[in-house]
Amino acid sequence: MSTTDVIRATDEVRILVLETPSLGDRSYLAHDGEVALVVDPQRDIDRVLRLAEDEGVRITHVLETHIHNDYVTGGLALAEATGAAYLVNGEDAVSFERVPVRDGEVVEVSSTMSVRAIATPGHTFTHLSYALLADGQEVGVFTGGSMLFGSTGRPDLLGPDHTEALVHHQYSSTHRLAHELPADAHVLPTHGFGSFCSAGSSEGATASTIGRERRENPALTQEEERWVEQTLAGLDAFPAYYAHMGPANAAGPDAAELDPPARADKNAIARSLRDGEWVVDLRNRTAFAAGHVVGTLNIGIDGQFSTYLGWLIPWGTPLTLLGETPEQVAEAQRELVRIGIDELEGAATGGPADWTDAEPGSFPRAQFADLAQVRHHRPVAVLDVRRAPEHADGHIEGAVNVPIHEILGRLDELPDGEIWVHCAGGYRASVVASVLAASGRQVVAVDDSFERAGEAGLPIV
Structure with missing residues (x-):
């Protein structure tokens, strides 16, 4: 799906998907033609605002399924920019004003739409899913990191002391969703499209329903102990930058700043390399191998750029970006603010001849x-x-x-x-x-x- 794909829940209610492929996540905007709710927005909220404008709707509610561990949320900034109510679990310890919501509460969004909060611990202890009601019928459920397509969110991101409890919670939560919601309700997860927040593979699925998950999701087709054993055995490493996301989200992140970084000339690039800073070449691997500034690293913007840069870079290391075009640099900057890397030492565009007077490096x-x-x-x-x-x-x-x-x-x-x-x-x-x-x-x-x-x-x- 792309951001232009639409799930038509009813004749009046539409759900639009906002993909962030590099992080393996989705956000959602649902509206009835007049007002809209947004679920789990990424930090670059200009995408959401533009989508709402294109649809001709007003955002009145912003919902978080959980305190995210894989990206910095745009929820607070979006709520402040639109005057929307910001719904966050009342049990979450946060440092900002929010509308506290708890299990079982129904929040009316418009005369046509409402949402019902469903406690679904497992990915975190305070995780909520939100059933979307259109004309009183539950037509979909925003599941965040709970039920995914053929999988669930991983239970180990809060540390090994909590993993055993959370994995059993996750099993129970998935069964609760499968039991309480109708078979034709759309399943609308945040994670599971390459995100390291997933505890298993979604096998390329792009859409699902509660009925399909009842038939195919291992959490719903296996006995609890077998599923728990397999889930825990399948857990692998997750990106190091995740450690910084939860605290940032609990503190209430500001809106992303996307003004172009300062221009880095040849002297600045050489100085950054000499000082042990990171200079990252955004070009594709073919171009980099053929010729690059010696000492620079290649993390191409054409792949999971922010995931691997965030995973590898010692947090807080000064960073300069090199790209073929200003658009490439801007895309990388957008990716970085999503994981809380806001400050860049500078950026340069062109090619190795524009970045150094030294002989370029290369490898086969x-x-x-x-x-x-x-x-x-x-x-x-x-x-x-x-x-x-x-x-x-x-x-x-x-x-x-x-x-x-x-x-x-x-x-x-x-x-x-x-x-x-x-x-x-x-x-x-x-x-x-x-x-x-x-x-x-x-x-x-x-x-x-x-x-x-x-x-x-x-x-x-």
Whole structure:
């Protein structure tokens, strides 16, 4: 779905989806042609305001399903900008004015629309879902990080001391939603589209109903203990920046500032690199490998840019962006404010010749067939930067597994000499290749689908 796709709940009530693919999240705007409610808005609220204007509706209510751990909310800023009521669980300890809402309360949005709050702990202890009523009929449910498409939100983001309790809560909450809502009610989750807040795979689903989830969601088709065991066993690492999101959201974030950053000239870029700051090249991996400023890192805007930058960067490190165009830089800046990185040292556009007078750096790109051929002639180290469960499901014999999020702390463990680095598709490999190149290592980036490794003759174990 894109932001122009519409779920028609009734003839009068429409639900519009706002996608944030880089974070794997959705926000929603539902309206009856006159007034609108918004659920779990991202921090760049200009998207929501523009959508409401295009639809010709007035936002009167902003709802949070939970205190988010994967992005900085725009809820408070949107409520302040529109004069809307800001609904947040009354049990949440927050530092701002809100309309406290609790389990079972029904809030009238208009003569046509209302929402019923449903306590659905599991992702957090105070998580709420909101059933959307149109003319008194429950036509959908905004499930946040509770029931997802074929999955649920993960229960471990509040720390290991709470995971066991939360996973059982999550099971019960999913059953409550399945029991209380009609089969044809739309399921409208915030997470589950690549978000690390998901405890399982949504397998590409873009829409669902309560009836479909009753048939297909493992939380509804398995016995509790089996589901709990499988869910806990499947949990993997989540981005380090998540630690900063909950406190920021409880404090009440301001609106995003998206004014263009200061221009960084060649001297400023060189100074930033010399001082150990981060200079990130936003271009795609092909362009970066062909030529880049030595010492810069490649986290392309064409992938999960904010997720991996936020995961890798030591929090608070000064950051400069390099992009081909002002639009590329603006897109990256928008991605960054969503995870609370508001301050940039500067930005520059163009290409390596515009950013440095020194000789550009470069490294080779290859495919798995090239790796198979090379290994017939000489020994080379293979670095697999996929996450541990991916590696365990099948990997190249002899490959060293250092997940991307661990690479900065484990550079000393890597073997000497030429390193061929790969992931599942090429994006993460390019990030890590840039890290290795910046540290002076000899690197080849495998830009290929891992599904082709076996076909190329590489031994998979």
